[in-house]
Amino acid sequence: MADNKPIGIFDSGFGGLTVFRRILERLPRYDYIYLGDNARTPYGNRSFETVLKFATQGVGHLFSLGCRLVVIACNTASAKALRTIQQAWLPRNYPGLRVLGVIRPTVESIRSFTKTNHVALWATPGTVRSESFAIEIAKYAPQVKLFQQACPMLVPLVEAGELEGPGVDCYINKYWDQTRAQSPDIDTLLLGCTHYPLLMPRLKALLPEGVRVVEQGLLVAPSLEDYLKRHPEIESALTRGGACRYLTTDQCQYFDELAEKFMGLKISSEKAEIAG
Ligand code: DGL
Numbered sequence: 360m361a362d363n364k365p366i367g368i369f370d371s372g373f374g375g376l377t378v379f380r381r382i383l384e385r386l387p388r389y390d391y392i393y394l395g396d397n398a399r400t401p402y403g404n405r406s407f408e409t410v411l412k413f414a415t416q417g418v419g420h421l422f423s424l425g426c427r428l429v430v431i432a433c434n435t436a437s438a439k440a441l442r443t444i445q446q447a448w449l450p451r452n453y454p455g456l457r458v459l460g461v462i463r464p465t466v467e468s469i470r471s472f473t474k475t476n477h478v479a480l481w482a483t484p485g486t487v488r489s490e491s492f493a494i495e496i497a498k499y500a501p502q503v504k505l506f507q508q509a510c511p512m513l514v515p516l517v518e519a520g521e522l523e524g525p526g527v528d529c530y531i532n533k534y535w536d537q538t539r540a541q542s543p544d545i546d547t548l549l550l551g552c553t554h555y556p557l558l559m560p561r562l563k564a565l566l567p568e569g570v571r572v573v574e575q576g577l578l579v580a581p582s583l584e585d586y587l588k589r590h591p592e593i594e595s596a597l598t599r600g601g602a603c604r605y606l607t608t609d610q611c612q613y614f615d616e617l618a619e620k621f622m623g624l625k626i627s628s629e630k631a632e633i634a635g
Contacts, residue, residue: 374553375432381576403483
């Protein structure tokens with residue numbers, strides 16, 4: 360894949376595969392490199408400076424492997440690092456290359472899901488504290504009222520392989536009660552964290568029927584397609600061999616097991632040593 364110009368997908372760990380699989384379904388012909396920073400996951404409680412440092416290292420690694428365009432699939436990194444990466448780091452270090460996040464494409468499509476305009480967001484504490492979704496909603500969907508709920512226990516549960524059972528149900532019920540207390544008119548729950556779509560079966564079982572649960576990958580994939588149509592100078596530089604490489608900064612076996620267990624993806628990941 361040495362001469363390939365793939366699309367890079369960066370995440371703090373394996374959760375970004377929930378976004379990547381939707382991108383692959385929609386745009387299967389391009390070459391891709393997925394990089395999960397499992398050695399340093401989770402990012403959800405880390406400081407702005409730390410997330411920025413880790414994200415620039417990850418994106419820089421993907422650029423060094425030939426990627427021309429990187430999608431930061433991680434909401435926490437999109438919330439805390441993307442603006443600085445786009446406005447300062449990229450022009451200084453990699454003018455001509457591009458980095459996209461997941462928050463803006465999500466927010467741009469959210470209006471089509473809600474009738475009441477009362478939308479809940481579940482995300483990591485870091486994403487909620489950053490107010491990034493609220494800032495983007497004010498710009499791109501000002502009629503939507505956003506009710507944010509930090510869900511600190513959901514990533515550890517998913518990472519531990521707990522996708523069902525009393526522990527998961529207890530926390531989903533708890534976070535939903537807290538969310539509903541903010542507004543009884545919420546009709547849409549936006550999953551603003553890469554890991555949460557893995558809890559979809561329990562979310563659908565436990566949340567009231569009238570509440571639509573929105574999976575971000577389904578919004579990010581068409582938005583990426585649209586971006587590539589609007590930017591032929593980027594699109595034409597990408598190679599189309601349909602090849603996928605999976606890199607992790609931690610144990611490959613663990614990554615492969617989780618990818619298979621949760622995504623049904625049989626993959627053989629490679630260890631990445633990224634500049635620390
Ligand atoms: N990828 C993160 C996100 O979407 C969740 C895991 C983490 O905290 O690193 O916010």
